[in-house]
Amino acid sequence: MLEHIAVVFTFSSLLTIAIGTTAGVAIGGMPGLTATMAVGLLVPFTYTMDPTAGLMLLGGIYCGAMYGGSIPAILLNTPGTPAAVATAIEGYPMSRKGHAGLALKVSVVASFVGGTFSVFILLMFAPLLARQALAFGPAETFLLALMGLAGIISIADENSSLIKALIAGLLGMIIAIVGTDDMSGSLRYTGGLIELIDGIDFMPALIGLFSMIQMLELAGMHQHEIDTSTLHKTQKREPLPKGIGKHIALGSGTGTVIGILPGEGATIAAFISYNLSKRISRAKELFGKGNPEGIAAAESGNNGCVGGSLVPTLTLGIPGNSVAAALMGAFIIQGMIPGPELFTEYADRTYPFILSLFVANGVFLLVGLGFAPYLARIALVPPALMVPVVGAFAVLGSYALNNAVFDVYLMIAFALGGLILKKLGYSLEALILGLILGPIAEGGFTQGMIIGKGSPWIFIESPIAKVMWVIIFLLLLPPLYSYYKNVHLGKEDPV
Amino acid sequence: MFKKSILAGIVVALGLTTTAAIAEYPSKPVTIIVPSKAGGSTDRTARLFTEVAEKNYDGFEFIIKNIPGSGGQKGFEAIARATPDGHTIGLVFTPQLVAHIVSGRAKYTLDSFHIMGNTAQDPAIVVVPKDSPIKSMADLAAAAKANALTVAVNGIGSDDFLAAKSFESATGVTFNLLPTKGSTEQKAAILGGHVDAAFMNLSQMIKQHQAGDARIIALLTEERDEHLPDMPTAKEQGYEVFMRATRGFVAPAGIDEAIQTRLDTMLAEVMATDEFQEKAKTGSIFLLPMTGPDYLAYLKDLMAQTKAVYDKAPW
Amino acid sequence: MTKKTADRAILALFIVMAVLLYISTANYPGIAKTTSAKYVRFLAVFIGLLSTVQLAHSLYKDRSHNRLVLTENMPRFLGLLAALIVFALTFEPLGFFIPAAVFIPVVAIMLGYRRPVVIGLTTVGVLLFVYLVFVKLLAVNLPGINF
16 A cells, blocks of 8 residues: 555645645636546547546545535536535525635535545445445335435525425426437337437526526626625634534545445435535524534535445446546556456556545645635635636536537526526526436436336335335425424414 | 638638638647546647647647537537538547437437548446446346346437346346446446446456456457457457447538648648557557547447337337 | 515426426336336425415515615626626537636626736636646646647
């Protein structure tokens, strides 16, 4: 192990990791640039690099991008990645109150802890855990998606109407069914458009519903409403709130576990962590109004996915999410086919790669802490300048994902439609959650039905499924009970 | 309107300068359209080609353009629509290329392309979980007759799907087919024992087979494969089921003959270099060089077979 | 339009969509009949029910007369929207750089920003950044004119 550590702590390795991680933070922070895209596009370039250095570069991008998504989410309410949507729910209100610096600090510390914990698990227990994760089949995947969707109730129960949040979530799931029906290969609701055969990508939706709506709202504001009085407050360094450790630990554990499971994990992990943290918090009523505990849980949750997702990727060749899949391409190009050989024959490359992820987490911690006060000032850029710049990136980002102008129109349509829904009290966070988790739920449900030969019993049968149902009920019952109590006692108008 | 007039302008300009174009070819970088995501096996094949070609051919520069989606259809359409001036070529993969034509989704036909030649292949395989009682194709057929086996294929209309369908019609069994999104889900389903068998490709499962995490029971090619020489084919086991994925180069139809010949020759020469073959081996790309006419014949044959399956059970 | 009316119209729209969605599942082919169709029907029934409850509640309880205000400054709002659509329309023939070089200063001035030096520097900065990151580093293929 010592010789592997020595490989990481050479000047050139450290420089490579630092460049990759910093670039990753920038990529994650830009709406429309995703880690999947960056890693995918850079894989061919690592082909000509030293194998270990190439992998370190990509690993750095992965770690950095997962954290980077939270920066614009907190400052501008425009999450750079879907996994940062939960962060925006708490982070943006904090920024509005002048606590942007603190929100950024909580986010980077939580990301660091979550990321480091998950890499530690990857280093120590990868092969063992990967075997366990295999027991997780399509039926369990369906239940995991349900657990994520339970987050809708959490988004709703204090701020807006529960029924409207549910409608928004279902609407997202319905938008997600457009495209090819995976079961029959037939097309549904595409209206003959070749662009819709693969369905509606969540990225144009994310950019439209958050970045663009935010810009449209800023453009339509009266000039005097833009508050610059927070400048002095953001400059003040605030200590981390007490008791935040509990929420970071919760998020780190949840994120790592969910990361290990096959399927798109980071968004689910962030929302489940956020939801759980709200359940155990003493200050539930502050959620949705700028509670740092929510940021801590969500960010440690999505960064926990990084190490987690690499567990099945490296040991079994089953990538835990799309970034890990792109990363796997880089391993294969170097002749390192995932499997036990990575830890024996190629140990001199694999272990330095895993160890480099610790360094990457350290790098973004330094970058985040060092720049947080300066980053916080981004929120003070005059909207008249911010709007066109973010607008241009929104157009570019929507296009670049699939090289399709169609996605740009889609982004504009989501912005306009989303704005109307938002003004009528529908939760856009619920909508995007439905849009992202809908396909996972559908895939798990339909595949489960086939494996179960048409019997829904498969969704309850396994011990894992039973445990998951208990968790789902524990997540749902308290908010539903308090909702019922409020309606019953007539404390507030629920709709 | 605007777009159309620009296109018209380009067409006119090309008509006037055709003769000059040959002398100056290539006058700009050649775009290679890759109908899949960056980092995948098709993408890697293209990048390997460009790396070796740029080194050995002065004046040639290549740009890879990834147009993923719809089982390659978006990219195939883009190649077919490209201006035939030799500055755009592309990769195609089978059986998706012909499957889209057969299912009536494609706007292109085989005539939309000039087929330059095949580069790589990936044999189809049948794989079962490691502790499965199924040890051969005969076991598979017998088990499938006794009760419907759940069998994972990578989406409807894919090579796996067509192979499973042709096994069904060869033996008269009916599988409980599980279409997955991508080979990753298939792999997870086999390693976790959630399905009884899967039709996949060799490169996706060879390591897992060698590590004992899954068991390949047959190759669906005419001959055995050098990467797994002990593995018998389905044909040896008495089942005439054949399927392999291929990845070849095509150009839009109608390129000036002199330019087209240069490109075809370059492809053949690059594939023959030691450097190309060496790198393909490291990157787990199984080579199967075929000339343009041979590959075209293969595609036509495959299309007829695919149509037979489609007519029986359309998707 | 009042908020109430807009809300009711959208809920009615959701109900119609739910009904159409439910009916459409009857035509799902093959195996999708017993798998995907069930999932889609579940979504249709749920959104239909919830929308009906919400609509009923609105019809019985909602006595408000608030207007639906999408934006406080309609000219700027529509201006930005139009600029975006023009950007998208010119994206394919002209590429990213030329439309962006027009879009950024025009929108900034439209929104009342009046410091030409800052606008110019910002525009150049964004274009340079995109060129370096997208074109040089990631080699993303932007359409139209490439430099």
